[in-house]
Amino acid sequence: MAAFLLRRLLQGALVVLGVTFTVFVVTRVFGNPVDLMLPLSASAEQRAAFAAELGLDRPLPAQFMQFVGELLRFDFGESTWQRRPAMAVVLERLPNSLLLIGAGLGLAIILALPAGLLAAGRPGGLLDRVVTGISLAGLSMPQFWVGLLLIVLFAVAIPVLPTSGMGTPAHLVLPAVTLALVPFARMTLFVRSQIMEELNRPYIRTALARGLPRSRVLVGHALRNTLVPFLTLVGWELVLALAGYTVVVETVFAWPGMGLVAIQALQRGDLFLVQAIVYTVAVLIVLVNILLDVVFKLVDPRIGLG
């Protein structure tokens, strides 16, 4: 186990470095970040002076060496947009994003498992059609639009929740529901099809033939055996949430998380903040994957950690 963890951590570190370096190159090679940082009226001399002050006028390899040196000291430089250490901005916003993701994905998982089971219990029945219908609708509606729709419905027409912002548990409801919708839909359809497949297997038929209650067979046998693929999907949704859902949901709801900051940093050419954000997201994604491998092993002893 220890050897496995060590190897995965090393692999993960390579992935994180690869991603970070790619971002380093891409942000410097395409477009001039100083143009994004300064007002349009800045003169050519001011642009040059600004670039020199940030070290952006030096050749790429020299910049790269400095970047690597600072990275080793966990120093991501100063955000040009916020004028404070880039990592401080990330660490300030990360908990907000994790709260949102936790609430949204938690909600999706809690609802998807029973919904998928119920739908699979009687394929083609009314319940199945309702659940499948909701899931397909959830997958087809853009999150952006769903968010605005929920705001208009539950904050303006029926003013029970705040439209945007953060601060109280009530503020979390609409963003979490918006974020939950797509993962819920995908998880529900997945659980449904997995269970239906599982129900056709001989061991299930045997269990039913022995007179075990259907509900016990569903939960105790079929569901248990879909857990590993289900967790894989949860992991995938977690990655999508970290790298995408939060950007949309946080923008719509003015939720002060990392996704919102990522967009703003990109718009303002804030290389140093973008680098810190990408690094952090990459680290989180690697950790999620390692965690999943360990959980798989615990859930299914047949899986080796070779």
Place this chain on the structure above:
Amino acid sequence: MNTTIRRLCATTGMLALLAGGAQAQSIAIAIGSEPSTLDPQLRDDGGERQVNDNIYETLMARTPEGALEPGLATEATQVDETTWEFALREGVTFHNGEPFDADAVVASVERIIDPGNNSEQMAYFGTIAGAEKVDDMTVRILTDGPDPILPSRMYWMKMIPPGYAVEGDLAAAPVGTGPYRFADWSRGESITLERNPDYWGAAPDVEEATYRFVGEAGTRLSGLMAGEFDVITNLLPEFTRTVPKFAAVDGLETSVFVLGTDNELTSDPKVREALNLAIDREAMVEALFQGYAGIAQGHHVNPAAFGFNDDLESYPYDPERARALIEEAGATGQTIQVVGESGRWLKDREQIEAVAGYWAETGLVPEVQIQEFSQYLDSLMGDGPRPDSIFIANSNELLDADREASFIYHMDGAAASNSDAEMAAMIDEARVTTDNAARQDLYDEVFRRGHELNYTVPLFNLQDIYGMSERMEWQPRTDAKLLIKEMVVTE
């Protein structure tokens, strides 16, 4: 007797409380982005200005219509070509008790031009060489050459307390001389300002203001409709019918296409004239802006700016003439590049596509390229070949025509696409002419020439539209400053 007095006291107390309650107005303002820092001298950041314009003040101020007037200085006089002298207002103190005097002005100027501070605002202060104290209440600002715009520049430079700037934390807890003082910043959520009881000017109506940061226009609108906000910025024109109240005011931005006058197609004056005549600007104002935009008067200069040419008129809509000109030029069927971006300025993509549609009717074949913003900036200001036409909504913060002239008309300007040395010489001269009348004459000539040669395709003077709750009374300003002291709550 005792009871009577006690009762009297109780009643007076209650009355005082009631009166106080009626005055203690607290409002919520939704702006598009959170200030990156509350240091007023480092960044060029609209969110930061929307907050700090209430905390800090400048030597010069402007009327809501945009005319310069005294601010923290009572008088500005030009001593010689490179020196301006400012007499300072007496009895002004910073929120922390530091006096506002010549030392504060010198410290403010020196801090902003210090290369070590790498202030983005140097785009506005590039000519300033330093400041000198004459006596406690008189200060001189020195420029590196004749600078007629210096008073306008001093309307942009916020005055900071010299002691606190060194010992305190301007970035997180700002201290100015303004009508409001900083109360709280809960990062990511809100900023709260409270009325400054010791303000030197008239006491404003609003007691407390809370800023919220909502980037998405639809969400801001929802917050206003739900009663969470009293003022929201950047209301889309189509929502003016929805909100309880709104106010539109001429803004700082003018949308324009810059034509590449050295390019094969657009070097032909006939083609350029056709491009101007082909556009039905009135129809666009109605369709895109619901009427809330002004048609540019034949040049791309902000009408409130010094140097605006009052004699020019907007280009007429004459599609037949445009088509004939294209035919005469033998350009029918030729491709014209139409470069722009999306999401940065009000209705930018819509303007670009509408104009391309009009140009298509002249016989030209527009090739629209909506570029990612940094790529777009490279097209606009980079060293590569100029596009035949490129869209920009140019902002004039200092309300002086030098901005539009130097940036877009001057052959060495960052966004210019011509090689007209004669025009460039006039612009250079206007930059250093300190006699206002002579300077206006130069600009009149520059813009007449640009108009006649059709160097640009001016479109609209964009308006800023604010949504307001029923209880708000407020007329927004041309300079886009969001001044809480000018807001009144009626309730």
